[in-house]
Amino acid sequence: MKLIVAIIQPQKLDEVKAALYAADVNLITVSEVLGHGRQKGVTEVYRGVKETGNLLRKVRLEIAVNDSFVEPTINAIVKGARTGELGDGKIFVLPLERVVRIRTGEEGSEAIG
Amino acid sequence: MNAGDTAFVLVCAALVLLMTPALAFFYGGMVRRKNVLSMLMQCMFIVCLVSVQWVAYGYSLSFGSGSGFIGGLQWAGLGGVDGAPYAFYSATIPHQAFMIFQAMFAIITPALIIGAFAERMKFSAFAIFMLLWSTFVYDPIAHWVWGEGGWLRNMGVLDFAGGTVVHINAGVAALVCALMLGKRRGYCGTAAPPHNLPFTVLGAGLLWFGWFGFNSGSALSASGLAATAFVVTNTAAAAAGLAWALMDWIFHEKPTLFGVATGAVAGLVAITPAAGYVTPLASIFIGAIVSVVCWLAITKLKSRLGYDDTLDAFGVHGIGGIWGALATGLFATRAVNDAGGDGLFRDNPAQLLTQGIAVGATIAYSAVATFVILKVIDAIVGLRVSEREEAIGLDLTQHREAGYTVLE
Numbered sequence: 199m200k201l202i203v204a205i206i207q208p209q210k211l212d213e214v215k216a217a218l219y220a221a222d223v224n225l226i227t228v229s230e231v232l233g234h235g236r237q238k239g240v241t242e243v244y245r246g247v248k249e250t251g252n253l254l255r256k257v258r259l260e261i262a263v264n265d266s267f268v269e270p271t272i273n274a275i276v277k278g279a280r281t282g283e284l285g286d287g288k289i290f291v292l293p294l295e296r297v298v299r300i301r302t303g304e305e306g307s308e309a310i311g
Numbered sequence: 312m313n314a315g316d317t318a319f320v321l322v323c324a325a326l327v328l329l330m331t332p333a334l335a336f337f338y339g340g341m342v343r344r345k346n347v348l349s350m351l352m353q354c355m356f357i358v359c360l361v362s363v364q365w366v367a368y369g370y371s372l373s374f375g376s377g378s379g380f381i382g383g384l385q386w387a388g389l390g391g392v393d394g395a396p397y398a399f400y401s402a403t404i405p406h407q408a409f410m411i412f413q414a415m416f417a418i419i420t421p422a423l424i425i426g427a428f429a430e431r432m433k434f435s436a437f438a439i440f441m442l443l444w445s446t447f448v449y450d451p452i453a454h455w456v457w458g459e460g461g462w463l464r465n466m467g468v469l470d471f472a473g474g475t476v477v478h479i480n481a482g483v484a485a486l487v488c489a490l491m492l493g494k495r496r497g498y499c500g501t502a503a504p505p506h507n508l509p510f511t512v513l514g515a516g517l518l519w520f521g522w523f524g525f526n527s528g529s530a531l532s533a534s535g536l537a538a539t540a541f542v543v544t545n546t547a548a549a550a551a552g553l554a555w556a557l558m559d560w561i562f563h564e565k566p567t568l569f570g571v572a573t574g575a576v577a578g579l580v581a582i583t584p585a586a587g588y589v590t591p592l593a594s595i596f597i598g599a600i601v602s603v604v605c606w607l608a609i610t611k612l613k614s615r616l617g618y619d620d621t622l623d624a625f626g627v628h629g630i631g632g633i634w635g636a637l638a639t640g641l642f643a644t645r646a647v648n649d650a651g652g653d654g655l656f657r658d659n660p661a662q663l664l665t666q667g668i669a670v671g672a673t674i675a676y677s678a679v680a681t682f683v684i685l686k687v688i689d690a691i692v693g694l695r696v697s698e699r700e701e702a703i704g705l706d707l708t709q710h711r712e713a714g715y716t717v718l719e
């Protein structure tokens with residue numbers, strides 16, 4: 199089992215979700231984060247004083263998948279999120295030790311099937 | 312000069328000024344978070360820009376006597392406009408009180424348009440557009456309907472507080488802007504949800520409050536007419552809010568807050584031209600019908616025709632204003648206002664025709680003039696922000712400010 203963490207552009211979320219559903223990946227968690235890679239942010243100015251945070255809004259997806267779903271999930275995310283411009287994002291694949299479905303107590307592959 | 316009238320008109324002018332920041336929040340809550348400041352900024356900027364333009368030459372062009380089409384520059388810089396009354400417009404209030412009351416109308420009218428091109432217009436293009444539009448579209452049409460010697464005024468058009476001058480004018484200009492700027496990236500008829508509906512409702516509430524100044528202030532007197540205008544304003548808004556809630560409830564399962572707020576504003580739009588001429592019972596009808604018509608325009612027509620009038624500036628102000636101006640031709644009665652007129656339901660079909668001419672002329676001129684102005688600006692600076700700027704959002708890219716902090 200793996201945990202796939204993806205950082206994408208916020209305006210790409212709808213397309214990424216559509217691609218994931220099409221790949222039969224239906225269990226996802228979405229959160230809002232700030233960040234930047236090589237895409238430059240925007241410096242804010244308030245009454246002449248600069249704010250140097252430089253961080254841009256991004257969306258973070260967390261998807262727990264069985265090993266057989268890793269490639270389809272990555273492909274779906276790339277398909278939905280890629281624009282070819284700086285700032286498209288990253289995908290991280292982490293090992294996942296244990297999963298529990300709270301409602302039924304199922305564990306492991308069945309919990310994320 | 313009358314102290315009561317003067318005090319009333321000045322207070323009403325302040326109420327109408329409040330409507331522009333109110334509009335800012337009404338619209339601001341509807342856009343995505345990354346563009347909230349752009350709505351507020353555009354409104355505040357217009358307050359400043361048009362206030363100065365009005366004093367410099369806008370009032371003179373609108374209300375100075377000249378031709379039937381446009382006023383003269385005799386009052387540029389407000390020369391000759393002072394504390395004494397100018398009897399043609401009102402014998403009981405200072406001329407400057409009348410002028411500053413009208414200034415607030417000149418301010419809010421262009422501000423209505425911003426809903427159509429929200430989230431994608433370049434600020435430089437917007438600023439130039441507002442200056443040119445106020446000068447070449449608002450000022451002439453205000454002159455036609457309200458100015459001394461205006462051709463529609465002389466024809467007997469009944470437009471108490473600005474159904475044509477403000478709402479149809481801005482609404483049609485909004486449609487032209489929406490078509491010429493094109494759709495937002497990623498718009499395919501699906502909604503980006505309003506990021507802050509509480510703001511929208513706050514804005515709607517303050518608009519309703521300010522509208523009492525808009526409509527009953529147009530009586531230019533602390534009088535029975537001001538009172539009747541106040542009453543029909545409130546009644547139409549209320550009927551319209553109810554009607555919209557019902558439409559949502561019947562056709563979309565649940566009544567919505569966004570719907571009640573939108574409906575109330577539509578009702579206020581529709582009663583604007585009629586406020587000094589119709590009975591409270593008529594105002595219930597006017598308010599209820601405008602919600603039905605605007606509801607259909609926004610939920611069915613817009614998606615069917617595929618234009619991105621982002622915040623429904625045309626759907627509410629354009630369509631609502633057209634209904635209101637024509638409804639005035641139906642329901643007007645001298646029993647409410649002897650200096651007004653009678654409508655179709657008082658056996659005077661001629662008024663409806665006059666209203667129709669005013670509606671048609673406003674639509675035609677606003678559409679063509681707005682189109683020309685946009686073409687000129689597009690050639691000079693371009694209308695839209697780049698794709699990347701649109702994705703990041705106008706607040707950061709056009710103003711280098713963020714509406715909300717996430718991490719501090």
